[in-house]
Amino acid sequence: xxxxxxxxxxxxxxxxxxxxxxxxxxxxxxxxxxxxxxxxxxxxxxxxxxxxxxxxxxxxxxxxxxxxxxxxxxxxxxxxxxxxxxxxxxxxxxxxxxxxxxxxxxxxxxxxxxxxxxxxxxxxxxxxxxxxxxxxxxxxxxxxxxxxxxxxxxxxxxxxxxxxxxxxxxxxxxxxxxxxxxxxxxxxx
Ligand code: G4P
Numbered sequence: 001x002x003x004x005x006x007x008x009x010x011x012x013x014x015x016x017x018x019x020x021x022x023x024x025x026x027x028x029x030x031x032x033x034x035x036x037x038x039x040x041x042x043x044x045x046x047x048x049x050x051x052x053x054x055x056x057x058x059x060x061x062x063x064x065x066x067x068x069x070x071x072x073x074x075x076x077x078x079x080x081x082x083x084x085x086x087x088x089x090x091x092x093x094x095x096x097x098x099x100x101x102x103x104x105x106x107x108x109x110x111x112x113x114x115x116x117x118x119x120x121x122x123x124x125x126x127x128x129x130x131x132x133x134x135x136x137x138x139x140x141x142x143x144x145x146x147x148x149x150x151x152x153x154x155x156x157x158x159x160x161x162x163x164x165x166x167x168x169x170x171x172x173x174x175x176x177x178x179x180x181x182x183x184x185x186x187x188x189x
Pocket of ligand 1: 018019020021022027057058059060061096097098099100124125126127128129130131132155160
């Protein structure tokens with residue numbers, strides 16, 4: 001795990017006191033070995049939970065979701081950011097992106113998320129938690145069981161993790177950033 005952390009942080013670039021770039025391995029160009037290790041780590045942490053489905057949101061969540069789903073031997077379901085005209089009956093949730101300053105409606109087809117599902121949500125970043133709130137809302141609408149959330153990089157100082165944990169959600173973050181300042185990443189002790 002320490003090795004994986006070092007690999008990711010070794011490629012990370014501090015863009016500002018709010019934003020960290022991991023474009024060279026996770027967000028834009030994808031490093032397959034890092035993705036496989038991330039998936040195995042999430043699978044190990046949630047091994048006992050009898051997960052039936054991994055849920056994420058397009059686009060950056062998909063690679064992480066795929067390796068996690070492969071390790072857990074479950075399907076991967078990803079929420080779409082545009083409601084497709086071909087989707088039929090779907091659950092929908094509205095999220096607001098602070099980094100992009102826009103609202104987005106996310107959706108999944110009802111037939112792929114059911115009350116029988118035990119769901120693990122995964123994503124690349126946890127900032128204010130808007131995307132995750134939208135995803136947990138989709139799980140709730142389906143009456144499925146949310147087992148937990150796996151995050152690659154949690155920016156603890158933006159508060160999204162605290163709000164979700166206070167609501168009783170188990171969150172496993174591989175890297176917890178307490179502060180970004182002067183071009184440096186400070187990790188939570
Ligand atoms: P939130 O969902 O946690 O509240 O965060 P926010 O609205 O700020 O995030 C919106 C998008 O920005 C998300 O991607 C999220 O992963 C990404 N993001 C948040 N903080 C950072 C950061 O420090 N660095 C990078 N590189 N991305 C960040 P998205 O809109 O779903 O985009 P994508 O999945 O299509 O790439």
